[in-house]
Amino acid sequence: MRVELYERMMTLQAGRRNFLKGAAALAAGTALSNSFVGKSFADAAGDLRKQILQIPGVGKGAPTDADWQKVGEMCLAATKANVAEGEFAGVELTFMGLNNQNLHNVLFRGFLKPWEAYTGAKINWIDLAQADYNPRLQQSIATGTVDFDIIEMGAPFEGDTAGKGLLDEMPDWVKAQIDMDDYVNYLKAPVGTWAGKTYRITIDGDCHTFAYRKDYFGDGSISGMADAPTTWAQVQAVSKAVKGKKDPLTGLDAYGFLDPLKGWGGFGFYFLEDRASAYAKHPDDPAWLFDPDTMKPRVNNPAWVQAIQDVMDTMPELPPDQINADPGTTAFQQFLAGTGSMICWWGDVGSNARTSDSSVVGDVVGFSINPGADKVYNSKTGAWETPASPNFAPNMAYLGWGVYVTNRVSADEKKRKAAWSAAAHLGGKDLSLWMAAYPSGFQPYRNSHFDYAEWEAAGYDRAFAEDYLGSNADSYNHPNAAIEPRIPGIFQYYSVAEDELAKGYAGQYASAQATADAIAAAWEKITDQIGRDSQIALYKASLGL
Amino acid sequence: MTTEPVRGGDLVGQGIGPSNPQRRRLGIGLIVVATAGLLFVVVSQALDAGGAIHFGFSNWRPTLYAYVVWAIALGWGQVLARGEAGWRALFILPAVLFVFAFALFPTLSGLFIAMTDWNLSAAVGPRFNGLSNLVALFSDRFYWNALGNMVFYTAMVMVEYAIAFGLALLLNADIKGRKFWRVTFLLPFMLSPVAVSWMIGKSMLEGRFGPIARLARWLGWESPTFFAQPWMAKLSIEAMDAWVSIPFVMILLLAGLQALPKEVQEAARVDGAGPWQGFWQITFPLMLPVSVTAIVLRMIFKLKLADIVINVTSGGPGGATDTVSSFIYREYRDRSNVGYGTMLAMVYLVMIIVFVTLLLNFLSKRMQRMT
Numbered sequence: 001m002r003v004e005l006y007e008r009m010m011t012l013q014a015g016r017r018n019f020l021k022g023a024a025a026l027a028a029g030t031a032l033s034n035s036f037v038g039k040s041f042a043d044a045a046g047d048l049r050k051q052i053l054q055i056p057g058v059g060k061g062a063p064t065d066a067d068w069q070k071v072g073e074m075c076l077a078a079t080k081a082n083v084a085e086g087e088f089a090g091v092e093l094t095f096m097g098l099n100n101q102n103l104h105n106v107l108f109r110g111f112l113k114p115w116e117a118y119t120g121a122k123i124n125w126i127d128l129a130q131a132d133y134n135p136r137l138q139q140s141i142a143t144g145t146v147d148f149d150i151i152e153m154g155a156p157f158e159g160d161t162a163g164k165g166l167l168d169e170m171p172d173w174v175k176a177q178i179d180m181d182d183y184v185n186y187l188k189a190p191v192g193t194w195a196g197k198t199y200r201i202t203i204d205g206d207c208h209t210f211a212y213r214k215d216y217f218g219d220g221s222i223s224g225m226a227d228a229p230t231t232w233a234q235v236q237a238v239s240k241a242v243k244g245k246k247d248p249l250t251g252l253d254a255y256g257f258l259d260p261l262k263g264w265g266g267f268g269f270y271f272l273e274d275r276a277s278a279y280a281k282h283p284d285d286p287a288w289l290f291d292p293d294t295m296k297p298r299v300n301n302p303a304w305v306q307a308i309q310d311v312m313d314t315m316p317e318l319p320p321d322q323i324n325a326d327p328g329t330t331a332f333q334q335f336l337a338g339t340g341s342m343i344c345w346w347g348d349v350g351s352n353a354r355t356s357d358s359s360v361v362g363d364v365v366g367f368s369i370n371p372g373a374d375k376v377y378n379s380k381t382g383a384w385e386t387p388a389s390p391n392f393a394p395n396m397a398y399l400g401w402g403v404y405v406t407n408r409v410s411a412d413e414k415k416r417k418a419a420w421s422a423a424a425h426l427g428g429k430d431l432s433l434w435m436a437a438y439p440s441g442f443q444p445y446r447n448s449h450f451d452y453a454e455w456e457a458a459g460y461d462r463a464f465a466e467d468y469l470g471s472n473a474d475s476y477n478h479p480n481a482a483i484e485p486r487i488p489g490i491f492q493y494y495s496v497a498e499d500e501l502a503k504g505y506a507g508q509y510a511s512a513q514a515t516a517d518a519i520a521a522a523w524e525k526i527t528d529q530i531g532r533d534s535q536i537a538l539y540k541a542s543l544g545l
Numbered sequence: 546m547t548t549e550p551v552r553g554g555d556l557v558g559q560g561i562g563p564s565n566p567q568r569r570r571l572g573i574g575l576i577v578v579a580t581a582g583l584l585f586v587v588v589s590q591a592l593d594a595g596g597a598i599h600f601g602f603s604n605w606r607p608t609l610y611a612y613v614v615w616a617i618a619l620g621w622g623q624v625l626a627r628g629e630a631g632w633r634a635l636f637i638l639p640a641v642l643f644v645f646a647f648a649l650f651p652t653l654s655g656l657f658i659a660m661t662d663w664n665l666s667a668a669v670g671p672r673f674n675g676l677s678n679l680v681a682l683f684s685d686r687f688y689w690n691a692l693g694n695m696v697f698y699t700a701m702v703m704v705e706y707a708i709a710f711g712l713a714l715l716l717n718a719d720i721k722g723r724k725f726w727r728v729t730f731l732l733p734f735m736l737s738p739v740a741v742s743w744m745i746g747k748s749m750l751e752g753r754f755g756p757i758a759r760l761a762r763w764l765g766w767e768s769p770t771f772f773a774q775p776w777m778a779k780l781s782i783e784a785m786d787a788w789v790s791i792p793f794v795m796i797l798l799l800a801g802l803q804a805l806p807k808e809v810q811e812a813a814r815v816d817g818a819g820p821w822q823g824f825w826q827i828t829f830p831l832m833l834p835v836s837v838t839a840i841v842l843r844m845i846f847k848l849k850l851a852d853i854v855i856n857v858t859s860g861g862p863g864g865a866t867d868t869v870s871s872f873i874y875r876e877y878r879d880r881s882n883v884g885y886g887t888m889l890a891m892v893y894l895v896m897i898i899v900f901v902t903l904l905l906n907f908l909s910k911r912m913q914r915m916t
Contacts (some may be wrong), residue, residue, distance in 0.1 A: 131879075132878075135877075139665065142665035142881070164668070167818065262858070262861055320770060323861060323862040324770075333751075339753065488666040488667075491879070492880045495875065502862065503863045503864060526664070526911070529664040529667060530664055530667045531667055
């Protein structure tokens with residue numbers, strides 16, 4: 001919305017919602033589908049989205065703090081509709097989030113600076129590295145020392161926080177301000193809710209997609225394949241085929257798929273899941289990590305063992321020091337920098353490929369949903385099945401970041417409103433478009449993010465936008481998507497799995513099966529320690545059973 | 546010189562002499578009341594925390610305040626009850642109470658936590674499980690693997706010591722720009738191990754573009770990897786840690802060398818001793834006390850090695866570079882396994898104390914025999 005339009009509305013003492021109501025009433029009354037007011041509003045919103053997508057412009061270098069502040073300023077209209085200028089003077093809030101790759105909190109500071117200037121509130125920041133996030137959060141919860149009012153948090157931690165009554169329920173005005181109906185379906189309730197109450201402002205839509213180098217495929221390509229692989233068997237074949245050849249872009253050694261073999265504070269386990277979900281997520285069964293009736297791990301069933309074996313089989317084809325490469329290394333120091341031809345990662349790879357200064361693959365990168373498998377394991381029958389077409393099961397890894405408000409502010413209505421207003425600003429519809437299009441650590445998560453024309457207007461190549469966004473949309477909407485369980489301690493399971501996998505990859509276990517058995521045994525211990533019955537109940541709830 | 550004891554009253558000029566029965570009763574009464582008050586608060590809070598009664602305590606600060614009040618009352622009561630002896634006790638009492646509050650109590654508290662099954666994600670909180678964590682520790686392959694690695698890292702202290710001694714001898718000699726070299730050699734010690742992890746481990750040793758990897762390629766190593774093979778990774782971690790810490794040992798040894806009387810060396814030279822004999826028969830034995838101090842301190846630091854490992858390899862590949870501290874870090878921080886993690890730390894603490902004590906005894910006997 002243009003500032004002058006907003007100001008005109010305010011002079012008429014009309015809030016945004018009243019304004020919309022009025023516009024709707026006018027449209028209904030005159031039976032005009034394209035009323036003047038409605039058109040102006042839509043045009044204004046459209047103009048704003050166009051304008052922010054020009055900051056700084058695709059291909060014009062990585063955005064800076066000045067850009068983030070500018071975008072934050074331009075997207076303040078929704079805040080102004082609900083908050084008077086200076087309304088939060090004297091309020092201090094503490095915001096805890098990440099600082100990965102100088103993104104997340106680093107951007108939030110810029111976005112919220114104009115918000116602070118307008119509302120009068122002050123925000124103090126707690127920045128955490130990815131690997132420190134889980135322990136910091138768990139310690140705060142367990143020791144009763146929650147020292148933050150707003151937290152950037154993934155849905156997997158809702159069991160740890162909302163389940164223990166540590167969060168503040170979202171007020172209705174926030175739901176209206178951020179237009180929650182615009183979320184893609186898989187991010188709607190129950191994600192973000194607990195016992196029927198809504199707690200989360202989504203700012204990210206996490207899923208892993210498959211990114212590949214187009215210059216490795218086609219006629220005369222070094223892989224010898226016409227098209228990018230669509231199954232894990234084909235991925236393995238490509239990794240073998242390009243071994244010993246030179247990368248067509250950099251002239252350095254060519255590599256196939258990049259498996260991160262080093263742990264990442266639990267987050268590294270998602271990358272084994274990328275391979276395993278295709279084998280383990282049966283279309284007729286929502287569960288794929290545990291048996292929902294007993295919490296018996298499925299991580300050592302034949303499907304997971306196949307995935308671990310695939311990684312072990314491809315290790316000779318990986319870059320020499322890959323055993324010391326974590327997921328951050330594979331995406332940002334390897335794939336985007338021109339090493340390796342295939343990777344599964346979150347959407348950052350797509351948004352960074354064209355807009356990050358350190359990316360060299362922007363013109364040769366393609367996207368699809370994660371590869372499928374020619375066979376799928378049916379845990380209920382205990383047998384492999386061979387479907388007519390490959391089994392695809394995109395990994396909805398982490399379910400996206402959200403912004404939550406803690407119950408520290410619940411007793412102070414002014415502070416509570418300030419916290420929710422700040423969170424809503426970050427989760428605003430227009431601001432989210434900018435975050436999806438530029439390096440931010442977040443990927444598209446609203447239906448409105450998939451308007452390819454907007455991306456084209458921002459400077460993205462139409463084909464690239466359709467390819468990148470399409471892979472996200474196809475993953476989100478996939479009927480056999482592998483959904484992450486929102487159970488307490490989920491990252492403990494992942495962390496211990498990383499340790500056992502590291503031993504397996506280093507050859508310290510006799511086989512993939514032995515590695516998987518070690519993980520399963522460790523998972524059983526964790527389940528017993530946290531409480532099997534409660535885990536079963538929460539796991540079932542998270543699967544909708 | 547007079548040996549007459551100074552009376553308490555003389556100390557403060559307020560006439561507080563040797564305690565009379567009334568003062569004694571008052572002092573003892575004060576201590577008893579304060580102790581009863583402290584016990585009441587502690588027991589109340591414990592019952593409240595255990596859910597037996599409900600006082601509505603939101604934290605343990607009341608116990609802290611009660612402890613401070615009790616400490617003051619204890620000191621005051623000592624003076625009242627014991628007169629001059631009480632005054633003398635005041636010189637040591639604050640230090641004793643401080644050590645109890647900040648060293649002994651946390652250790653005892655840690656010991657209790659080590660005997661609980663406490664996962665931060667478990668809704669039930671800590672549950673006492675006796676020695677189960679200790680039993681589990683004996684079958685924990687990750688822990689024993691890390692301990693094995695610690696034997697290697699600790700043994701490497703002797704190599705570090707040899708290099709440091711060489712450098713110290715060099716910097717003690719009449720060389721050009723001696724002050725410059727002293728500062729230069731000391732620089733790595735001024736760097737944070739975390740910075741070293743990133744600058745060297747993650748950048749300079751990076752396999753494709755790192756300058757050391759490029760140099761290795763230029764020298765004919767086809768695909769240099771410093772953290773992919775277990776022994777290479779272990780040596781690379783040791784090299785980085787040594788690079789940071791050798792200057793510390795070197796500076797201790799240099800200080801020792803500078804304190805050696807020059808006459809002894811001169812006398813040896815007059816008696817016909819060569820450079821090697823001068824070093825091995827004179828300098829080295831005389832430097833033994835400093836050497837032992839430097840080695841023991843360095844071993845204690847080495848036993849705590851964690852930062853470089855956590856940042857560069859996370860203990861990999863396959864646990865080859867893992868240290869006890871980095872394993873505890875993962876167990877405690879990543880997996881929120883507080884009870885077991887604390888037991889690992891406690892057992893390691895005991896191991897370090899026993900090891901250092903035995904080492905000091907051994908070295909002390911050896912030195913007595915040599916000198």
